[in-house]
Amino acid sequence: MSCPLSPFQVEATCGPARAGRFETTRGPVLTPAFMPVGTQGTVKGITPAQLAEIGPQVILGNTYHLGLRPGDELVRDLGGLHAFMAWPGPILTDSGGFQVFSLSSLRKIKEEGVTFQSHIDGSTHFLSPERSMEIQRNLGSDIVMALDECPPGRMERPALETSMARTTRWLQRCRAFPLGERQGLFAINQGGVHMDLRTRHLHEILDLDARTPFQGFAVGGLSVGEPKDEMNALLSEFTPTLPADRPRYLMGVGTPEDLLFGIAHGVDLFDCVLPTREARHGTLLTSRGRVKIKNARHRTSSLPLDPDCNCYACRTFTRAYLHHLFRAGEMLASTLNSIHNLSYTVGLTRAARRALLENRFPDFARRTIDQWNTEEP
Numbered sequence: 001m002s003c004p005l006s007p008f009q010v011e012a013t014c015g016p017a018r019a020g021r022f023e024t025t026r027g028p029v030l031t032p033a034f035m036p037v038g039t040q041g042t043v044k045g046i047t048p049a050q051l052a053e054i055g056p057q058v059i060l061g062n063t064y065h066l067g068l069r070p071g072d073e074l075v076r077d078l079g080g081l082h083a084f085m086a087w088p089g090p091i092l093t094d095s096g097g098f099q100v101f102s103l104s105s106l107r108k109i110k111e112e113g114v115t116f117q118s119h120i121d122g123s124t125h126f127l128s129p130e131r132s133m134e135i136q137r138n139l140g141s142d143i144v145m146a147l148d149e150c151p152p153g154r155m156e157r158p159a160l161e162t163s164m165a166r167t168t169r170w171l172q173r174c175r176a177f178p179l180g181e182r183q184g185l186f187a188i189n190q191g192g193v194h195m196d197l198r199t200r201h202l203h204e205i206l207d208l209d210a211r212t213p214f215q216g217f218a219v220g221g222l223s224v225g226e227p228k229d230e231m232n233a234l235l236s237e238f239t240p241t242l243p244a245d246r247p248r249y250l251m252g253v254g255t256p257e258d259l260l261f262g263i264a265h266g267v268d269l270f271d272c273v274l275p276t277r278e279a280r281h282g283t284l285l286t287s288r289g290r291v292k293i294k295n296a297r298h299r300t301s302s303l304p305l306d307p308d309c310n311c312y313a314c315r316t317f318t319r320a321y322l323h324h325l326f327r328a329g330e331m332l333a334s335t336l337n338s339i340h341n342l343s344y345t346v347g348l349t350r351a352a353r354r355a356l357l358e359n360r361f362p363d364f365a366r367r368t369i370d371q372w373n374t375e376e377p
């Protein structure tokens with residue numbers, strides 16, 4: 001079995017935290033790394049050139065959305081997702097399970113797969129492990145996520161165990177599917193906030209891994225409405241038990257605080273719509289905490305949004321201008337706010353990596369958290 005992704009190299013550690021890297025055929029991935037979400041083949045409101053300046057290691061594409069519209073075969077015929085959206089760097093595609101359960105209506109899940117109605121036009125569709133793999137092969141992503149069932153938070157244990165068992169059987173089917181030679185498959189661990197279930201599922205995954213190794217391991221089933229302290233308790237105990245020689249990806253997380261917590265407990269990769277979604281709603285993530293740009297106190301401010309940020313928005317415009325754009329409902333407000341929030345979030349994981357490499361991560365984390373909580377941003 002060719003391994004298109006190189007082995008994960010741990011370059012520095014600080015307790016469970018680590019800085020690392022792995023190669024894809026479209027470039028290296030230096031971790032820890034935050035991956036901006038490009039749901040429908042675009043990181044909303046940002047051009048590829050602007051995205052390149054922000055400099056993410058990897059971006060995400062959604063199988064559910066792109067499979068429905070414009071359709072995975074069209075994207076394949078036009079050269080794949082990298083060409084289609086003009087992003088030459090590594091792309092990770094999720095497998096569609098999460099969107100089917102969170103976006104579509106009238107779905108019916110069976111062993112074979114899940115039947116669902118499109119949120120676009122109500123048409124009926126079917127997503128199986130094989131179909132999810134086929135869509136991701138057609139998109140040509142570098143990192144492929146297995147099709148899993150993402151249980152809603154607070155699912156009762158018996159139902160959770162039934163769901164986990166199916167996710168393991170679906171993983172076997174994903175593994176059997178012939179992906180592209182440039183694609184690596186990540187397995188997804190489930191089990192809610194229960195350490196014993198997480199461990200049981202991991203052992204089932206590792207039984208499959210022993211025969212044909214997975215290129216990475218994702219922690220799914222979190223950030224789905226469970227209490228934050230329960231998520232963090234599980235993460236701190238479970239993450240370090242994942243294989244250390246493969247990337248660890250925490251799906252759907254999170255806030256700057258969540259990223260530091262995850263990094264401290266050994267997570268390498270993150271994705272979340274929060275930075276871009278909050279940007280569109282006028283909440284900006286800065287080195288001194290959150291700024292609600294529509295607040296009247298920014299109306300006349302000649303200051304940059306974040307004095308410690310060198311992004312296009314912070315080095316070019318005043319808060320007064322960002323405030324004006326948002327109040328006026330201008331399109332540029334979303335673009336500039338997203339450029340900043342992504343620059344901040346990608347920059348935070350990049351700075352954490354540097355701190356780990358320079359053996360000063362605890363001090364970095366402490367200073368970062370203190371700065372969030374001291375000055376009025």
Ligand SMILES: CNc1nc2cc3nc(NC)[nH]c3cc2c(=O)[nH]1
Nearest residue numbers: 094095098150220221222223251252
């Ligand atoms: C692709 N499979 C898959 N995606 C996910 C995306 C998520 N996004 C969140 N919070 C925003 N939690 C998630 C869990 C999963 C999960 O368990 N599985």
Ligand SMILES: [Zn+2]
Nearest residue numbers: 309311314340
């Ligand atoms: Zn900025």
